[in-house]
Amino acid sequence: MSDQTSVSGVQGEERNEYSKAESKQIRARSRALLGSLLKPLHAKLWVTAAAIVVSSAAQVAGPALIAYGIDQGIPALIDQNWFPVAFAGLAYLFTGLIGGVLIASYIRLSAQISQAVLIDLRTRVFLHTQRLSLEFHESYTSGRIISRQTSDLDAIRELLDEGLTLLVRGLMYMVFTAVMLLILDAPSGLVLLASLIPLGILTRWFQLRSQTQFRRSRVASAKLIVQFVETMTGIRAVKAFRKEKRNEEEFGALVEDYRTVNAKVLGLFAVFNPGLALIGNTAVAVTLLWGGFRVVDGSLEVGVLLAAVLYTKRFFDPMEDMAMFYNGYQSASSALEKISGVLEEQPSVPDPVKPVDLWNAEGTVRFDGVRFAYTKDRDILPEFDLEIPAGQTIALVGSTGAGKTTLAKLISRFYDPSAGRVSLDGVDLRDLHPKDLRRAIVMVTQEAYLFSGTVADNIAIGKPDATLDEIKAAARAVGAHDFIESLPNGYDSDVNKRGGRVSAGQRQLISFARAFLANPAVLILDEATSSLDIPSERLVQEALQTLLADRTAVIIAHRLSTVSIADRVLVMEHGRIVEDGSPEQLIAGTGRFAQLHAAWRDSLV
Incomplete structure (x- = not known):
């Protein structure tokens, strides 16, 4: 029967682990939902993406302009030529101004996109759950429905409000930084590329372990909400049967489970963030050491070395933000999976394809x-x-x-x-x-x-x-x-x-x-x-x-x-x-x- 399929889908949604086939199907379902939410916003998305790309390029130009000012401007000052220094300074200010204006623009645009998506999604969940048959609501507790409309949508909101812009901006910034470093000084660029090997290993380690933990965190959070809502909804029965102590123990166990899961997540960050800093600092040290020897033998200018060090350090700056994005992404991804699961539910009592009118029923x-x-x-x-x-x-x-x-x-x-x-x-x-x-x-x-x-x-x-x-x-x-x-x-x-x-x-x-x-x-x-x-x-x-x-x-x-x-x-x-x-x-x-x-x-x- 169709109702059995519906019930099993509802119950399965709260599991921590899925088979590979199930995970693939769930991810495809979530991507389809996200695509349908973003489809009406394509124009704003392209404008936002363009603003992020241009602002990232403007910010990346800074160290190169500093290098030009040092290596070309200072010698020109000796000959009373102020143009190179003035050009470098004005260009630095101009790129900063352009970057700031564009950052404000894409923050405003991303907020508009976020709110449009959330309003659409919140409305879809409400209208769809209202259309679903009684069988669904008798098997799907009110606490879980509230969790879909509150904590899950909040996780998606946090990702859309800040996470996506951090990701795109961070990726663009890192790509432009690497390209500029390779153009400015290829040997320093090779040092940076070499650092990508341990960086990739560390990131993959973090990704594999955090994916499961973040999903467990969403499930634990949902269970807390369900317990709270059901306790408050049935407060008369709780008072009548003196169930406060048992509820305290049950809620305490859920809180402890939630704390344990989040402690494991924080433990992953306790390894990832120091590891990231170690890789970044090592890359900066190697760039500075190798560049210093090359400055001494005259094969590298001081301004270029300074720019190379700045680029190498700046390359790793977005990584912590991207790790936090991954935190939000996993929470939002898990939330989107659950919401898409609800939206995929079909009424076990569907409306007729070709309805028959009965304006004045007699009642037989x-x-x-x-x-x-x-x-x-x-x-x-x-x-x-x-x-x-x-x-x-x-x-x-x-x-x-x-x-x-x-x-x-x-x-x-x-x-x-x-x-x-x-x-x-x-x-x-x-x-x-x-x-x-x-x-x-x-x-x-x-x-x-x-x-x-x-x-x-x-x-x-x-x-x-x-x-x-x-x-x-x-x-x-x-x-x-x-x-x-x-x-x-x-x-x-x-x-x-x-x-x-x-x-x-x-x-x-x-x-x-x-x-x-x-x-x-x-x-x-x-x-x-x-x-x-x-x-x-x-x-x-x-x-x-x-x-x-x-x-x-x-x-x-x-x-x-x-x-x-x-x-x-x-x-x-x-x-x-x-x-x-x-x-x-x-x-x-x-x-x-x-x-x-x-x-x-x-x-x-």
């Missing part, structure tokens, strides 16, 4: 030979057939794990069946236009989620263009109007932080009003009355009897009082319907529902 729901499994080794619904006529209210009853919620998710098309078809008014849900599907079928779950904003805004989610009178009518229908009016600002009250200003039962009533305002052809209530007290539940039941008239309704409830308003009761066990009839018929019998009803009545006594 059919299951024809439906088989469904979350995992390959266990069917939740084996060969399931069912017809729910339009306007009928059915109640699904059964023990936990019987398949009731799965049935509701298939009707809502949160999942597609593994085999068979689920249809609405004869149209396969897989062919139905998404807008018509969401307008025709609404599901109210046990978790009454309220978004930041006013009570009126939350009720109007299912019908954004609803008037205040329509919103109030929906609230009255479910018995929510009185408590809403009692809030400080009535319907304009901000529910604040997932509905923290209202009780659980009140949140559920608001979600009921939201669903009723949407006026769906099929309404699914999945344990939707579980948060209501007895008076509120009775009030909602009274409203339901009126509002569910001429509407198909599927009610999943353990409270059998809620089941009493149904036209038909389906008792499910192990993904099969074992009893089917009106509440009165099943209560009068001796089956499973009659036993459940008797037990419920005894509990009331």
